[in-house]
Amino acid sequence: MRLVPVSLLALAVAACSSTPPVETAPVATEIQLLALNDLHGRLEAPEEVVPVTMADGSVIRVPAGGAAMLGGALKAYRTDNSMTVAAGDLIGATPLASALFLDEPTIEALDLMGLDYSALGNHEFDKGVPELLRIQNGGCEQFTARTPCALDGSFDGADFDYMGANVFLPDGTNLLPDAFVRDFGAVQVGIIGLPLVSVPGLVAPNLVDGLVFTDEAETANALVPSLLEAGADTIVLLIHQGARGVERWDDKGCEGLSGEILPIVERLDPAIAVVVSGHTHAAYTCRLPMADGAGERLLTSAGRYGAFFTDIRLAFAGEQLVATRADNVVVQGESFVGRDGEVVAASPRLPLFTPDPAVAALVERTLDKARPQMERVVGRLSGPAPDHPDDLESPAANLIADAQLAATRAADRGGAQLAFINGGGVRDALVPGPDGAVTFEQLFAVQPFGNTLMTVTLSGAELKALLEQQFVTADGRDRESHLIPSGNFTFAYDLSLPAGERVVSMRLDGVPIDPARDYRVTTNNFVANGGDGYSVFTRGRGRTGAGLDLDALVDWIAEGRAVPAVGRIDNRTPAR
Template identity: 45%
Template sequence: MLLRARLFLPLALSGLLGACATPMAVSDSAGPVEVGIIGINDFHGSLEPPRQAVNVADGKGGIVPVPAGGAAWLASAIDSIRARHPLSMTVSAGDMISASQLASSLYLDEPAIGVMNRIGVDFNAVGNHEFDNGQQELLRKQNGGCEKFTAKEPCALEKFTGATFKYLAASTKRADGSTLFPATGLKTFGSGKSAVTIGVIGLTLKGTPNLVNPTGIEGLTFADEADTINAAVPLLKAQGADAIVVLIHEGGRTKGDPNPQGCENFAGDIRPILDRLDTRVDVVVSGHTHWAYVCDYAQINPAKPFLLTSAGVYGELVTDITLQIDPVAGRVVSKRAENVIVQSVPYTSTRGPLGNTPLFPQFQPRADIAQYVAKYVEASKEYTQRPIGKIDRPAPKNEGAEGGAGGPLGNLIADAQLGATRDKGAQIAFMNPFGIRAPLVPAADGTLTFGDIYLCQPFGNNVVTESMTGAQIKAVLEEGLDDTGPKQALAPSAGFEFRYDPARPAGDRIVSITLEGKPLDMAKTYRVTVNGFLGLGGDGFSGFVGKPDTVTGPTDIDALESWIKAVPVRTVPQEVRAGVVKG
């Protein structure tokens, strides 16, 4: 039973990790030194509980959803892990900031940095979202100060002193070859014969330019991940590193029953990187996919005996990694890891109320961080609690295997963007499912607040309308279904439907496309609206780039608000607009 495996994980992992977890011979002159590595990733400024659950299989064919997350609860979970490790360090694998809750985003994610300072993070690898407000603003996050680099006012509530932890950016290069932040870091524990040093390499994915506004990374390049890591390993070893930990903002996904401790059928863009890594790497803390896993990678590739971990998203989990290090031989002799669910408070989901479960520990909020967060939450209430309209039912966000499809919520957003750009001649709109961050869960009377829609659409992208032929529209839909990266079936606006067969060859998976019930004319030109991220080729949709007659419209969140409040109660569309067919 998976619940049993989770509850008795240290024992279960002794078998799971095989030779990698079995202590090897150590020097007689000094025993092994235990060091804890506490790992998080993709926090995204989640100051408050994100109203999401970690799903765990119950071993009986069902699922146990565990309400999790919130900065103060995350702090308590980390403290509890630290208490088990007299020697420890805390690390993050990127996207600590941006695409954040409104209480953090309104204040340029200064409170997210403040939370992580108080938690005691040591190192954070840059992720793609760290660049959302540009490299100068990111440098301010490290160095502090109140210089203004965006439309928002810095230091609005208090002076910002910067991160006390170190950003790492081994693969992010300036024109002169220097890195934007240091490539590596070192932390030493103990002294004399028992001293051990851990070397840390931090980096984002090579594909970052496809995920951010080009103006924010002007003059920067992003090098190959494996080459970057392999170049850093011998340098850290030369500086005395006994263990090598990689923090990389790239990841994968598992299949099968939900299991934050699992590694079943692991796949993703990180796999080719891992298979090329120097064998002296001991641990890879990953992120980006918002998926939770713990892998003994030697079970996948026996030549690469490192641990691979990810703690999901939004501070809903934290990874407890234990290393036993021989200080004389200068190497790790055993390692193990488990993901700890940060069970916090009940909430109401799209399926109704969700309470706590006694199957997992429930953490209490750490008082100092709860008080710090409350200051920013209170200051943001003017924005978050403003009613914007009503919907007739909850609009769920697709998760898991369905995460690449927009569903009713994607349809609603596409309809909103079409409605906002009809005056630009728009006939069709598309929404990328990965850009939908949270479900819309209205109050009992159907009311939504600005805070609700902001959780769903936190990016502030302007929508753009451009001219595309039917053939170009088909080609861009095929891009979402190809074999490069995770698949996304773009969510279309009302009147547009397409069907696809995943078993067909890449580039030829679209089976049919209709607009208002008639086949799309491949030679005809249509006016198409997308968010500005897609318009710049984001998520690999290069087919939207450089199209003629492009005009800019309102922000995505303004479009959604206007659409919802335009009628007394907005109906959430339920029809299948992007559907799968077989054979």
């Protein structure tokens, strides 16, 4: 089997002589896609619990994930006519073991698993374009605060191809390849890969300066003619955008399916028969009708953290695609004890896998080198600080906001009067040990991005405009997102009011905010540069920096802290 870029194939097709085809009886061929998404560098088993509904209606809970087990599962399922694909966010927002080494171990693990290519996700851009290209191409040139090649002394880059069909440089060329055709002999399969168009709002915008992100469906559809001309018998789209709302991952009825991927899928050319998606961390395998009654296409996602992979089968009669099916497979992992004291164990009623020994050795080597830094106790907490599953106010978020204010309050550190953390910047709960001890690894899991703190001046009127952006997207759609404030600031909102009028109260140290007065406000550089749609922050004046957000949290809990209560944000929306 060979993987050929579309641009090269087009030249090859143009150079071929026209030989009349030899008529033969259709040959039945089955092509397999093994699909992943949103691994986020989970080398160790993430202690994910997956509920599985059995044929008799009973539900069992099993452990899932871990790079070595995922590698073994893919090896066990792989057929002779197979390719392995991914829908992005394989790296970025990763646990400390991978992040300490700039996610090089995760890339090596994916190579060992046999990944062929992946769409870019938004988190692949977390450290900027030069570092992304180093991840793809290899080398030890330093583009971040961390030292590259620190694990093995060298780094060869990814063996698989990252794809960004809708990501363009200023000169109009693609940052990375847009599409390929995979030749299986009897049939050829076209592959398009792209991230979601809103990447500039999901990373610090300065990290993607100069890049142009185009509409997903329009970009994919524009590539269809060249793929068909190059011989593709069907086309698969890998896209880092997704759906949610399906109550059970193993319910193929997909009742309640929703999300931003759906209008994209509705607009796709009928030649695109399969869409492998991601981003929402949901798991589903759904059949959606194509426009104008042209048939159905598969839409799949394999959850997150390697807890699943999707086994997709494409059946051909001759060169004609005649059937498709997809199943999400639980990657049963090793047993563990949950927070409730219950043992979560693998079940013999589901497939069991043997860890891939090469991946397991890589993970162990990485952990051995990272462990001294990971296990260092950096502070204490009075109890657990939960995170909110929908990125709203939570004890963990409040703790971070308080830390950021403390780190920037001094005049020579920014002179901050209040601070905010975006809900999406809080990635995990913080659960201390029995003696309240918190390790560096735990803090890193909560704030893995390596953002810096920035303090800016905003007027009271600008502060209100900023908070209004929590409840409307850049393109005018309603949403509910939170900027969680430090403990000296409170606000209230009413979602029944028109956009722009939903923030009904703002107080600093108990005093109403004065629209004409200036305030010094701290947040991370991602938000300060307009990330998550908070463009008002880009109007901020007198910008000053104050080091890493994670360092601020380490300093804040070093001598011990009580877990802050929620209540800084008051939802006054009338009950329906």
